[in-house]
Amino acid sequence: METLVYDVVVIGGGPAGIASAIKADSLGLKTALIENRDILGGIPLQCIHPGFGIHYFKEDLTGTEFIERLIDRLRVSSVDVYTKTHVHAIDVIAHDEKIVNTVRRSGVTRFVAKTIIYATGARERHLYEIGVVGDRPGSGIYTAGEAQALMDIYGVLPGREIVIIGSGDVGLIMARRFSLEGARVKAVVEMLPYPGGLTRNIVQCLYDFNIPLYLGHVVTGVKGRNRVEKVIVARIGENGKPLKETEFEIPCDTVVVAAGLIPNVGLLEKIGVAMDPATRGPVVNELLEASIPGVFVAGNALIINDLVDYVVEQGELAAKGAKLFIENNGVPSVDWVRVEKGRNIRLVVPHYISGERDVVIYARVQQPERNVYVSIPEIGYFIRLTSVKPAEMLRLWIPGRILSRVDTRRITLEVKPA
Amino acid sequence: MRIVIIGAGVVGLSIARVLSMYKGLDIVVVEKEPDVGWGASKANTSIIHPGHEEDPELHPLRARLCVEGNKLWRQWVKELDIPAKWPGELMVFTNSEEEKEALRYIDTARRNNVPGVRAVYGDELRRLEPAISPMAVGAVYAPTAGNISPFEAVAALAENLVENGGRILVNTLVKSVRIKDKAVEGVETSGGFIQADIVINAAGVHADEISHSAGVEEDFVIRPRKGEYIVFDEDTSVKPLRLLHTTPTSLTKGVYAITTTGGDLLIGPTAVDMPYELKEDTSTTLEGIEYLLREAGKLLRELPPRSLITRTFAGVRPEPPHGEWLIKVYEEPWGFINVAGIRSPGLTAAPAIAYYVADMISKSYAVSLEHRSDWKPYRRGFLRLHGKSLREIDELVSVNPDYGEVVCYCRTVSKAEILEAVKRIKTIGAQVTLDGVKFRTKAGFGRCQGSFCRWRIAGIIAGLEGKEMHEVVVKMERYGLGDVKKMLREGA
Numbered sequence: 001m002e003t004l005v006y007d008v009v010v011i012g013g014g015p016a017g018i019a020s021a022i023k024a025d026s027l028g029l030k031t032a033l034i035e036n037r038d039i040l041g042g043i044p045l046q047c048i049h050p051g052f053g054i055h056y057f058k059e060d061l062t063g064t065e066f067i068e069r070l071i072d073r074l075r076v077s078s079v080d081v082y083t084k085t086h087v088h089a090i091d092v093i094a095h096d097e098k099i100v101n102t103v104r105r106s107g108v109t110r111f112v113a114k115t116i117i118y119a120t121g122a123r124e125r126h127l128y129e130i131g132v133v134g135d136r137p138g139s140g141i142y143t144a145g146e147a148q149a150l151m152d153i154y155g156v157l158p159g160r161e162i163v164i165i166g167s168g169d170v171g172l173i174m175a176r177r178f179s180l181e182g183a184r185v186k187a188v189v190e191m192l193p194y195p196g197g198l199t200r201n202i203v204q205c206l207y208d209f210n211i212p213l214y215l216g217h218v219v220t221g222v223k224g225r226n227r228v229e230k231v232i233v234a235r236i237g238e239n240g241k242p243l244k245e246t247e248f249e250i251p252c253d254t255v256v257v258a259a260g261l262i263p264n265v266g267l268l269e270k271i272g273v274a275m276d277p278a279t280r281g282p283v284v285n286e287l288l289e290a291s292i293p294g295v296f297v298a299g300n301a302l303i304i305n306d307l308v309d310y311v312v313e314q315g316e317l318a319a320k321g322a323k324l325f326i327e328n329n330g331v332p333s334v335d336w337v338r339v340e341k342g343r344n345i346r347l348v349v350p351h352y353i354s355g356e357r358d359v360v361i362y363a364r365v366q367q368p369e370r371n372v373y374v375s376i377p378e379i380g381y382f383i384r385l386t387s388v389k390p391a392e393m394l395r396l397w398i399p400g401r402i403l404s405r406v407d408t409r410r411i412t413l414e415v416k417p418a
Numbered sequence: 419m420r421i422v423i424i425g426a427g428v429v430g431l432s433i434a435r436v437l438s439m440y441k442g443l444d445i446v447v448v449e450k451e452p453d454v455g456w457g458a459s460k461a462n463t464s465i466i467h468p469g470h471e472e473d474p475e476l477h478p479l480r481a482r483l484c485v486e487g488n489k490l491w492r493q494w495v496k497e498l499d500i501p502a503k504w505p506g507e508l509m510v511f512t513n514s515e516e517e518k519e520a521l522r523y524i525d526t527a528r529r530n531n532v533p534g535v536r537a538v539y540g541d542e543l544r545r546l547e548p549a550i551s552p553m554a555v556g557a558v559y560a561p562t563a564g565n566i567s568p569f570e571a572v573a574a575l576a577e578n579l580v581e582n583g584g585r586i587l588v589n590t591l592v593k594s595v596r597i598k599d600k601a602v603e604g605v606e607t608s609g610g611f612i613q614a615d616i617v618i619n620a621a622g623v624h625a626d627e628i629s630h631s632a633g634v635e636e637d638f639v640i641r642p643r644k645g646e647y648i649v650f651d652e653d654t655s656v657k658p659l660r661l662l663h664t665t666p667t668s669l670t671k672g673v674y675a676i677t678t679t680g681g682d683l684l685i686g687p688t689a690v691d692m693p694y695e696l697k698e699d700t701s702t703t704l705e706g707i708e709y710l711l712r713e714a715g716k717l718l719r720e721l722p723p724r725s726l727i728t729r730t731f732a733g734v735r736p737e738p739p740h741g742e743w744l745i746k747v748y749e750e751p752w753g754f755i756n757v758a759g760i761r762s763p764g765l766t767a768a769p770a771i772a773y774y775v776a777d778m779i780s781k782s783y784a785v786s787l788e789h790r791s792d793w794k795p796y797r798r799g800f801l802r803l804h805g806k807s808l809r810e811i812d813e814l815v816s817v818n819p820d821y822g823e824v825v826c827y828c829r830t831v832s833k834a835e836i837l838e839a840v841k842r843i844k845t846i847g848a849q850v851t852l853d854g855v856k857f858r859t860k861a862g863f864g865r866c867q868g869s870f871c872r873w874r875i876a877g878i879i880a881g882l883e884g885k886e887m888h889e890v891v892v893k894m895e896r897y898g899l900g901d902v903k904k905m906l907r908e909g910a
Contacts, residue, residue, distance in 0.1 A: 001812050036824065086824035088808070101808055103832075105822035108812040126867040128729050133702040136731060138853060138893020143869035150873055156888040156898035157905055182906045225698065226894035262725075266828075266865070269653065 002109045006032045006080075008322045009100045009113035011087050011267070014042020015308050016299025017119035018070045019315030020322075024117070025077040027323040032111055033074070034102060035083045040074070041067040042121055044308060046148045049173050051200075055309035066308060085109070090116065090271050095293045095330055115294040115322040118268060119315060122261035122300035127222075130165070130259045134221030140228030144170045144258035148177065157181060159254025163231050164188045165219050168196035168391070169306065171258025176205035178256075185211045186250050189233055191218050194368050196260075197391050198306060218242050219255070228255050261304045268295070278347035279303045285336060285352040286359045287321030288314060293330055296321045303349045303362055306393045310362065317360070337406050342414025344369060346390065353411075355403040361396040363413055365389065371418045378411040379403060384418055419785065420444040422605055422614035424592045424628055426454040428568065428768045429760050430620035431575035436772035437779075438582040440787040445584035446614070447576075448607060450591040452849035452894065455572030457622045459765070460857065461700065461733025462645070463674050463687060465661060466491050466564040467763040468507065470527035470535050480743060481530050483767035483774060488562055490769035498574040499799030500566055501679035507563030507661040508538070508546065509672070512553045512716050516665040520558045527560065534561040549658045553716050563661050567679045568765055569857045570799070576846045578797040582790075587612075588848045592621070594631035595754060602632070602753035616779065618755045623697040623736045625758035629744075632754045638744055640759055642697045643737040645687025646706035649729040651865050652681035654722040662717040673713035680860055683722065685714045691737065700732045728867060737761050745771065747782040755779070800838060804830045804860070825878070826871040828864020835859045836878050850879060853893040872897075 008024045010017045013035025021033040039045065044052065047063025054060055057069060074081070084105060091099040100111040124143040142150070142158050144166075150156040160183050164171045167190035175185045188206060193216045195202050206213050214233060220242050221232040230251045234242035263281035265273070274283045274291035281302045282290040289296050296318035299311040325331050336352035339361065348363040365388045374394060375382035379402050388394065396413075421437060423430045426449035434445050451457070469485035495502035511517040520537075527535035538546060539556035546559065576586055591608040595617050604613040619628045626640040657677045666672040671689040678684050688706045692699060707730055714721055738744055738759025748754045757775060760767075780787045803811055803821060815822040820834035839858040843850050855861065855875055862868030862875075876890045876897050883890075888898030899905070 001808065036827065084823060086827070086830075088811070088824075088830070103803070103811055103815065103822050103824055105815070105819040107815045107822060108808050110808075123866045124869050126728075126869060128867065129725055129727050131704075131707075131724065131727075133704055133707065133730065135699075135701045138851075138891075139895040139897065143867075146869045146873055150887075150898055151902055154873065154877070154887050155902045156886075157900055157902045158898050160899060181902050220704070221701070223701075266653070 001107065003112060004032065004109065005112045006030050007113065007326055008032070008115050008117060008319070009034060009111045010117040010119060011100065012042065012119035012121060012299070012301070013037070013040040013081070013083065014119060014121050014299065015044060015067060015070060016121070016301070016311045016315040017042070017117070018074050019312040020117045020119060020298055020319040021079045022073050022077050023316040023319035024322055025079045027319060029323060029326065031079045033079050033081045034085045034087060034100065034111070035081070036086045038084050040071055040081065040083060043145065046145070046152045048152045049177070052308045055307070056312050063308070087267060090267055092271055092292055098294065115296060115325050117315070117318045117322060118295060118297045118301055119299045120264040120267070120301045122304055123264050124257065124261055125259040127255070127257050130257070132165070132219055132222060134232070135223055135225065137222065137224035137228045138226055140224065140254045141222070142254070142256055144174045144256050147256050148174060151177060151181065157183065159183060161186055161252040162254045162256055163219070163250055163252045164256045164258055166190065166196060166258035166260060167213060168258055168260055169198055169201050171256070172197040172201040172205040174256055174258060175211050176209060179209040179211065185209070186252055187212050187214055187233070189214045189217050189219050191236065192216070194389070195391065220247065222255055228253055231255060261300060263301045263304065265301060268297070276347070276351065278341070279349060283351045284349060285331070286350045286354060286357065287324060287331060288318045288350065289321050289325070289331055294325050303347070306391070310393065310395060313360065337408065338410040340410050340412040342412040344415035345413050348413050353403060355400065355406050357400045359398050359400070359403060361398060361413065363394045363396070365394070365415055369415060369417070372415050373418050374413070374415050376411050376413055378408050379405050388415055419615045420446065420613060421616045421618060422612055423447045423618045423620055424605065425449065425620040425622055426572070426576065426586055426588070427457050427459040427620065427622050428455065428572050428575070428765055429757055429771060430618070431572055431579060432768040432772040433618055433620060433757065433775050434579045434584050435575050436776045438579055438584050439789055439793045441790050445579065446612065447579070447584065447586045448590050448592055448605065448612065449586060449588045452588050452851055452891070453843065453854045454576045454586065454588070454846065454848060455569050458733050458735050459572045460569050461647070461731055462568055462735070462765055463676070463684070464565045464568045464678060465507070465674065465676070465766070466566060467766045468527070468532045468535065468560040468562040469530045470523045470532045470560050472530060472763065473526060474529050477741065479745065480763065480767070483770040484763045485530050485532060486770035487763070487767035491564070491566065491766070494769055495566060497795045498571070498578055498797045500571045500574050502564055502566040503679060504562070504564035505660050506559060506561040507663055508543070508557035508559055509663045509665055510550070510554045510557045510717055511665045512555055516667060517555060519667055520665040523558050532560065532562065535559065547658060547660045547662065549656050549718055550662070551716055551718050565661060565676055565679060573842070573858060574797050574799070577842060578794070580846050581794055581797065586847045592628060595628060597633060597751045600750050600752060602751050614753070616753045616755065616783070618757060618775065620757045623734055625736060625756065629756050629758055632751055634748055634751070634754065635744065635756065638758065639694070639739065641694065641737040642692040642699070642734045643761070644690045644692050644699065644732050644734050646702050646710065646732040647684060647686030647730065648707060648710050648727055649731070650683040650722045651726050651728045654683050654726050656718050656720055656722055657683055658718065664713050664716050670713070673710060675714050675717040680863065682728070682863070685710050687733070692734070697734060700734055702730045702732050706732070728863070728865060735761055745774065747778045749782070753783070800835060800858070802835060803832050825874050826859070826861035826864065828866050829860045831859045831861035833878065836861065836875055837882070840879060840882055849891065850883065851891045851893055852876060852879070852897065855879065
């Protein structure tokens with residue numbers, strides 16, 4: 001077994017991981033970047049649509065262009081990159097010593113690190129966990145990411161007559177991709193009464209292609225033996241359950257499940273990191289450090305992001321956290337202030353702030369609302385917004401000088417009608 | 419002498435294994451699906467029953483073969499390296515009515531000579547099963563119950579059969595049994611005629627149709643009975659140590675909550691009698707899932723959140739008239755044997771059924787069965803990364819670097835295991851499919867249900883077989899329709 005020693009071991013070679021590795025390296029930390037696949041890049045590798053890098057590169061890039069630029073920056077850094085390296089388990093030895101046990105073609109390699117930046121992205125919810133019943137045809141059921149990888153990396157058309165479950169950005173973008181490749185998207189079915197994706201995607205991916213969007217509907221069943229033949233769709237009633245009498249069938253050969261993402265936190269759960277049931281990611285402080293000291297989390301493993309720019313921002317912040325941790329032999333103890341979810345707030349990250357530095361708060365609302373104040377009453381912070389939507393993550397930059405005024409143990413982020 | 423066995427399920431392949439022990443038999447197993455074990459053998463509760471639930475007066479054969487089968491599996495799982503455990507079963511009761519029902523099985527156990535069955539209450543029950551529901555008053559404990567990986571059992575039987583000279587023909591549908599001069603001549607199949615001296619009908623839910631085509635048991639009709647299941651991820655907080663089972667009453671059949679040999683929490687089955695024509699209907703229903711979750715509340719102290727459901731599925735079991743197994747050797751047509759309507763406890767009894775059938779062949783057809791000296795009882799299971807220590811993994815990789823390439827993150831399955839599965843599928847003569855690889859390696863059984871690994875595995879198979887990725891078969895049909903750009907250019 002080979003043993004390697006680093007200041008920072010970054011787990012996951014997607015945008016969050018690459019950005020954090022570059023940043024850690026630039027801060028003078030000895031950095032390793034670990035990726036399971038044979039190629040760096042993660043999910044943007046299969047994203048040939050635009051919408052990447054508007055904030056970070058000040059340009060509208062495709063996912064592949066974005067990640068190429070990021071990888072180019074990595075290449076000129078002194079980060080040691082380990083691809084085809086699977087992280088098997090993490091051992092926490094001491095507050096400043098963790099071992100990342102990996103499996104490689106050369107055998108088991110143990111990375112000894114002062115800090116870990118965990119950037120493993122998210123997984124997609126599948127048909128079974130969203131409660132769709134019926135037949136289980138061998139062919140014709142894909143998650144959106146799987147269909148995207150097939151189509152945009154391997155050039156395989158998964159199907160011709162498509163029904164997409166879920167109107168989040170992933171589902172909407174796939175609707176457009178299918179249409180552009182000559183398949184027919186017969187419906188996008190969304191459980192909620194409002195779309196799950198950004199407005200620009202509703203317009204550019206559905207309206208522009210005349211794709212019907214069924215809001216407040218669910219797929220109640222899939223039919224087909226060897227391949228999908230049809231789905232059964234029903235409207236959701238007042239009680240939140242599908243109404244039998246509203247059921248109708250949509251013939252199709254393919255079901256694409258785009259029912260949301262879940263942070264990939266399996267390895268963190270195994271070492272006992274505290275999780276937030278709302279984000280399903282870890283509980284973190286303003287440096288994105290989880291409940292185990294020296295373990296930082298960034299990107300979709302932390303919170304499901306709309307924009308890769310935020311993912312990269314979190315990666316860089318985690319690297320700064322790692323730097324601070326190493327310099328001080330641990331993030332200095334303070335009397336952490338908890339960030340609570342107030343009115344119409346579904347989730348918020350980070351969970352704890354110190355008041356010692358500027359903080360970026362990411363949050364999502366529970367339901368759409370117009371003309372609101374987003375505020376933290378305890379510090380007198382507020383901004384006025386014409387609308388808030390669950391699909392659009394709120395990103396609030398709050399200067400440290402305001403936060404330092406806090407004299408309570410908790411502050412509350414809330415949305416109130418203006 | 420050629421023996422054709424119709425159906426490569428656990429019953430057909432168990433019979434094939436036992437017959438392969440003897441000299442001079444050419445064994446051919448004919449299967450309509452692309453792979454072995456794709457019927458009820460793949461989708462069941464996986465329990466090896468002790469035999470205390472079989473009424474010896476009503477179903478003497480079932481009772482006897484169930485008890486015998488439980489003993490035989492202990493030997494077979496070792497010989498064939500099949501994942502198995504023997505934690506014992508608790509038939510849980512939550513009120514005095516259920517208690518009365520459950521306690522009756524203690525007497526059945528006594529009559530069937532099932533060892534160790536007794537009632538447990540209170541503290542003893544909670545010590546036996548820390549995950550037990552607070553609703554549980556007590557339970558009937560049957561220590562000899564076990565569970566196996568039923569698909570791996572079938573795959574192992576198939577591999578061992580082929581090693582011992584038997585053959586398996588997949589994608590071959592038997593249309594009828596050909597009879598000439600009151601004796602079987604062979605079977606007509608989708609792939610042509612196959613001569614046979616003896617035809618054994620182990621065709622699961624379709625066994626009645628085969629029997630009718632041989633001209634016997636015209637009144638014998640198999641009813642499909644559907645059983646739905648829920649699987650929770652291996653990382654759930656509630657994992658019963660024992661095989662937990664609700665007490666069957668006049669209103670409900672028993673529902674199990676068990677930890678599978680793969681480490682998942684499995685809850686099921688329902689039992690719904692289906693119309694005759696729905697023999698292949700393995701659809702799941704909302705009602706079924708709600709029912710199972712409700713019943714599981716009687717067994718487990720808490721249920722994992724629904725978000726941790728990794729799979730729901732259903733299997734169709736053959737239900738014969740009056741629940742009576744039809745295991746019979748016919749003099750007319752000579753050479754035809756029915757092993758039909760093998761409902762529960764069919765998985766448990768399969769090895770005993772196999773010996774029973776061999777014995778009948780030898781007695782009724784005056785075939786002298788002589789043991790081969792070169793028969794190989796052993797089959798080696800997969801070497802898996804999952805559950806191995808770092809040192810063991812390091813050793814595996816040093817021997818075969820493909821173990822160092824982890825393809826399925828959720829269940830830690832390496833490229834070496836994928837390649838091994840493909841090799842084994844080919845060795846038994848089955849068709850390489852993504853599902854066949856999935857069930858052998860468990861890649862895709864975890865939280866992501868294959869969304870990260872399925873296309874990688876398809877890529878590996880495509881490379882091995884010299885195919886395009888879209889041509890790789892999932893179960894029956896291809897993974898994709900074709901090359902995106904080519905199709906678009908051709909206006910397809």
